[in-house]
Every structure is written in C-alpha cells, then in structure tokens.
Amino acid sequence: MSVNEQIPDYDLDETVVVTAPGQLRALADPLRRTLLELLLERAATVTEMAQAVGRPKSTVAYHVNLLVATGLLRVVRTRRVRAIEERYYGRVARTLYIGALNRAEDKQVVAVINGLAEAAAEAAPAHAADELRCLLVHARIPIEEVRNFWAQVQELARRFAQIPRAGGQVYGFAAGLYPTDAPTLPDTQHDQTG
Numbered sequence: 322m323s324v325n326e327q328i329p330d331y332d333l334d335e336t337v338v339v340t341a342p343g344q345l346r347a348l349a350d351p352l353r354r355t356l357l358e359l360l361l362e363r364a365a366t367v368t369e370m371a372q373a374v375g376r377p378k379s380t381v382a383y384h385v386n387l388l389v390a391t392g393l394l395r396v397v398r399t400r401r402v403r404a405i406e407e408r409y410y411g412r413v414a415r416t417l418y419i420g421a422l423n424r425a426e427d428k429q430v431v432a433v434i435n436g437l438a439e440a441a442a443e444a445a446p447a448h449a450a451d452e453l454r455c456l457l458v459h460a461r462i463p464i465e466e467v468r469n470f471w472a473q474v475q476e477l478a479r480r481f482a483q484i485p486r487a488g489g490q491v492y493g494f495a496a497g498l499y500p501t502d503a504p505t506l507p508d509t510q511h512d513q514t515g
Contacts (some may be wrong), residue, residue, distance in 0.1 A: 328483050329411060330363045331397040335479075337414035339393075340421070347391045348417065348434055352376070353384050357393065357412055361482050364397045364409035385410055393417065415479065440495035459503040471498050 339345065347353055356370055365373075371381040388394035389410070397411035419434070447453040462470075474496045481494045 328363070328485070329361055331409075331411040333412055334414040336416040336418050337393075338418050338420040340419070341391070342424070344391045344393060345419070347387055347393060348419075350384070351439075352380075353388055354434070356381070356384060356388065357417070360394070360410060360412045361415065362486060364411040366407055366409055370410075415482070416475065437495060437497045440493055443493055444495075459501060459505075461505045467498060474498065 339348065348357075352374065355374055359365060359370060359373055367378055367382045367385055370385065371378040374381065385394060389396075393413055394410050395413055396408045398409045400407045400409070444453050444455070478494060478496060
C-alpha cells in the first residue's frame with residue numbers, strides 16, 4: 322500500500338487508553354461513536370460528517386467540538402475556502418481502549434458502550450436476509466493466552482480497517498472476548514497427572 326492509500330489519510334496513534342470521565346461520557350453517545358468510526362476512513366469536515374449521518378451541521382459541530390475538547394478528535398489539516406478556513410478532523414488513535422475504572426459512575430457510563438450489542442442490532446437485517454457471517458466459539462484457556470489471542474484479533478481489526486475503500490456496501494466487523502459460564506468437559510486423567 323502506498324502512502325497515498327493510507328487509511329485513514331492522516332497520522333494517528335495506534336492506541337490511546339481512555340479513563341478520563343469526560344472522555345467516557347463522550348464515548349457513551351451513539352452519534353459521537355459514529356463520528357469517530359467515520360473518521361477511521363479519512364479525515365472529514367463537519368459538513369461532510371453531517372451529510373454522512375443525516376444530521377444538522379450545528380448538531381454535528383457540537384459533538385465534534387466536545388470530542389475535540391475531550392482529546393478524542395483533533396484538527397489534522399486545514400484548507401482555505403473563500404476566505405474561510407475549513408477544518409478536517411481526525412481521531413487521536415485508531416483504537417480507543419477503555420482502561421481500568423475506579424469510579425462506579427464511570428463503570429455505569431461504560432456499561433452503555435457495548436459494541437457487541439450494537440453489532441447485534443446492526444446485524445439483524447443481514448441475519449434476516451441470510452447475509453450474516455458470524456462465529457461464536459468457547460474455549461477454556463489461561464489468561465495469558467487470552468491476552469495473546471486478543472492482540473491477534475486487534476491486528477486483524479486493523480487489517481480490516483486498512484482495506485482500500487470501494488463498492489457500495491459498508492460491512493461491520495465485531496469481535497468480543499469475555500468470560501462466560503459455558504460448560505466445559507472435565508480434565509482428562511492425563512491432564513490431571515501430567
């Protein structure tokens with residue numbers, strides 16, 4: 322991939338750990354999460370984002386300003402258009418990772434941010450049209466392997482986000498890794514003695 326094909330078309334950090342209460346509240350809003358997602362494709366102006374989400378420019382400007390104030394968005398370039406400086410916004414990082422939270426209020430805000438629930442709602446029409454590709458697998462593995470596997474999933478998500486844009490359909494990629502009470506087989510005699 323050449324420099325001209327970089328997705329998004331601006332430099333950003335790979336990961337930023339989000340723990341500040343204002344950032345968490347900003348991420349709890351579905352429109353703000355959508356705006357952040359749009360900017361994974363390329364930098365955009367408020368006008369372009371407003372057109373993409375079908376909302377008034379003033380509404381989108383309010384949310385963009387809030388995301389800038391909380392440090393989740395930044396101006397990545399400007400362009401002069403008829404004596405007016407047009408700002409292009411981009412994310413501060415490709416991945417916004419929610420870090421360890423201490424305050425109960427912060428944990429309640431983060432509970433609203435459930436990517437798997439959003440993906441399930443988005444996927445319902447694809448499921449009805451028999452166009453959903455989905456896997457659910459359970460495995461009893463040590464926590465070190467969980468960390469290693471999740472790093473590989475994050476790399477796969479980065480590769481998905483880097484696929485050159487084309488076609489008329491947007492596809493979602495969702496991944497989750499969570500503890501569960503799924504049943505497991507008992508250890509074999511060999512595993513217990515080995």
